[in-house]
Amino acid sequence: MALTPLLPIEQALADFSPGLPFAVAFSGGADSTALLWACARRWPGQVRAVHIHHGLQLAADAFEAHCRALCQQLNVPLTVRKVQAGHAQGQSPEDAARKARYAALAEAVQSEWPEVHGIALAQHADDQVETLLIALSRGAGLPGLASMPSHWQRQGLDWYRPFLAVPGAALRAWIQSQGHSWVEDPSNTDESFTRNRIRARVLPALAEALPAFRETFARSAAHAAQAQEILNEVAAQDMAHIGAPPRIEALQRLSRARQALVLRHWLRLQHATTPSAAQLNELLDQLTACTTRGHRIHLKVGVGFVQREGQHLSWQTA
DSSP states (O other): OOOOOOOHHHHHHHTOOOOSSEEEEOOSSHHHHHHHHHHHHHSTTSEEEEEEEOOSSTTHHHHHHHHHHHHHHHTOOEEEEEOOOOOOTTOOHHHHHHHHHHHHHHHHHHHHOTTOOEEEOOOOHHHHHHHHHHHHHTTOOHHHHTOOOSEEEETTEEEEOTTTTSOHHHHHHHHHHTTOOOOOOGGGGOTTSHHHHIIIIIHHHHHHHOTTHHHHHHHHHHHHHHHHHHHHHHHHHHHHHHTTTTBHHHHHTSOHHHHHHHHHHHHHHHHOOOOOHHHHHHHHHHHHHOOSTTOOOEEEETTEEEEEETTEEEEEEO
């Protein structure tokens, strides 16, 4: 007798092996509701939930109430964190909210449940395509084209995205078939946000023209991620040679492409900042021109400044 093929969400969970117990980031929307229901059923008693209350819209209190009721029904412990993220000059409100949300998730898990070392997020295949298209629209390099990883480590925690191969429509179909409900975030239909415009206009057109676009785009993102891993290894080797802070003379012995690679690596790893393409090109030009002791470097890079201090480069916040 032929085996019944697994549904996409069932296959995703079959491939998901988190350390137990673990937490789910639970907004109350369809995607995170599907993740919480599926995980709580597969690992009863091993799942916790964290709800981030952004306070950005009037419905936020209703979202929290819905999440509390559902977690009580599932017998899943829930903790709530309230976040109101301001954004710095040049930073998008969405990026500021995302960073604040991740920080709040990590704090909630580490303070409430010391035995929990992993957090599952509900981003799915459509989210991955949207992330890739946004990166392309901004002229991103390999880190952007690699899009979202399915597993990474940060702040002493393992982070997981088990649904990256599952279309959003499949998640909604599954949760409806189970008779479960969710809340709709009204901001998801606001097409002033780039991601929402892509979801409403571009993805339907892609589905018509390129039916397998989710799978093929995911493969391209995976290729970019693999290539970036190799470049990270090269950058780490170069940084071990030039030092941190970087020695100007050692930098100048590298090709311009490797100078760019190791400088990005240094700024990201040591200072958690990312230069724009224009800022990095100007810095590389200044490095080429830096042939005398009196040559001064003081350039805006990322959210701070790179400057020359003797035979080295340094970075300071603005």
